[in-house]
């Protein structure tokens with residue numbers, strides 16, 4: 001099926017929007033009136049630009065407050081419509097969207113609405129134009145798709161059909177029963193289908209729509225379920241994204257358009273009209289890679305935590321540190337960034353690295369060179385939206401390229417056994433990459449997205465949403481919201497699973513490590529909220545161990561100091577605790593700001 005995107009979904013000038021849409025591989029666009037009004041190009045030039053870019057103009061929109069008004073008002077509306085149809089003729093657009101009226105002049109009178117829309121369609125037909133009538137969720141009298149369809153059906157005009165918009169429909173009801181009526185509409189009377197997702201927020205629907213729409217797969221709506229109903233009607237028009245979103249309005253158009261297209265590809269797969277290489281969800285974290293221009297503080301930190309430096313890359317300045325199943329690479333090569341120590345790459349244990357890379361490529365993720373040097377194992381690797389390199393690994397699995405073989409063992413004392421593996425890696429995201437990152441980890445890597453939680457930082461409000469695999473052996477909390485210059489809130493961290501966080505914390509401090517000091521007020525509050533064994537709370541207070549409990553179990557965790565933009569965490573999960581200590585995050589963030 002053809003894919004389209006509304007210009008309102010992208011930032012920039014109309015020219016920038018069109019270029020981004022074409023580059024990302026869309027077949028067409030919906031031109032928003034405001035984008036045209038603000039453009040220095042004539043309608044003919046816009047038409048030519050679209051043609052040059054290989055884009056069709058699938059829709060012109062919106063036309064507002066047309067129907068169910070007194071006769072004199074409707075005469076004015078028709079005059080306005082004639083102007084727009086002349087414009088559309090120059091533009092070469094053959095479908096116009098009319099949204100249900102929000103005007104106080106509009107009457108609650110379906111017969112009047114049908115009659116006037118029919119007259120509008122008569123005029124449109126003279127220009128070879130079709131009118132697609134859409135129920136805005138906040139329309140004055142018409143706010144549901146079935147109501148809009150009843151009016152279109154009553155009008156019975158060949159140039160009048162309906163436009164279905166997933167936001168307007170799903171924001172009003174997500175009850176599958178309420179969607180079944182879609183299949184009562186003949187496919188040829190659905191003139192257009194607009195798709196948007198949104199986080200499930202309890203707020204005024206107009207504000208929700210204008211600020212929080214996102215691409216399918218990024219929010220909480222079952223957009224694919226709705227599309228399945230629409231496809232059963234025989235609808236064969238475009239799948240078009242119409243997303244009003246404050247972040248996408250600011251972010252660069254190019255990456256947003258790619259994100260949008262990825263969302264549609266995944267949606268097409270979900271509804272069974274596109275085959276993609278199957279997801280091969282990661283089964284573990286093979287390693288986390290830190291780059292630094294100064295290995296000393298990083299080495300001290302890892303050694304303090306009980307890691308042993310076990311091997312060195314055969315061709316590059318990269319060292320492997322290991323403890324249990326936890327592996328950290330420390331890279332002091334040219335990749336070391338200006339901005340100091342940071343976490344820039346992850347190794348994901350993959351059941352089928354090549355297939356996982358094929359899926360990522362099919363979903364427009366940049367595929368990185370397989371070999372960094374001639375003698376290296378040919379590792380499949382892709383870049384996440386924020387540039388983090390993801391290596392798809394088959395560690396020590398016979399017959400598959402093994403990254404470990406690129407490393408030569410070096411003599412070392414045995415590692416401690418405090419940390420058994422990487423519990424999670426917190427991947428803070430740039431402000432404009434959050435929804436995109438969620439979709440990427442979900443749709444490309446095959447991870448599941450958990451609920452989004454808000455976390456108060458002293459200097460801002462962060463949003464955090466974890467993506468995980470089925471057995472919890474891969475957990476990446478994705479976080480966004482820190483101001484661009486806020487290195488503290490932007491720091492990423494590696495959390496190490498331990499069976500005894502108290503022993504691990506003691507070992508670390510005895511080895512000279514500094515744990516993040518936590519204010520006494522926090523422990524007074526803990527004492528009020530939970531009951532502890534004698535001396536237990538004092539131990540936590542002395543060491544800076546934080547405590548949380550959920551319906552499943554208990555979580556105890558503590559943090560190292562930060563090196564550059566990286567720190568480590570020791571975590572002990574007992575009894576199937578599911579979270580990441582979000583309740584403690586504000587205290588942790590405040591302590592980190594203070595430590596800086």
Ligand SMILES: O=C(O)c1ccc(O)c(O)c1
Pocket residue numbers: 061062097099134136165194209210242
């Ligand atoms: O927010 C609006 O007014 C608006 C306009 C046109 C649309 O297609 C829509 O879904 C919403």
Ligand SMILES: [Mg+2]
Pocket residue numbers: 134165194242
């Ligand atoms: Mg719409």
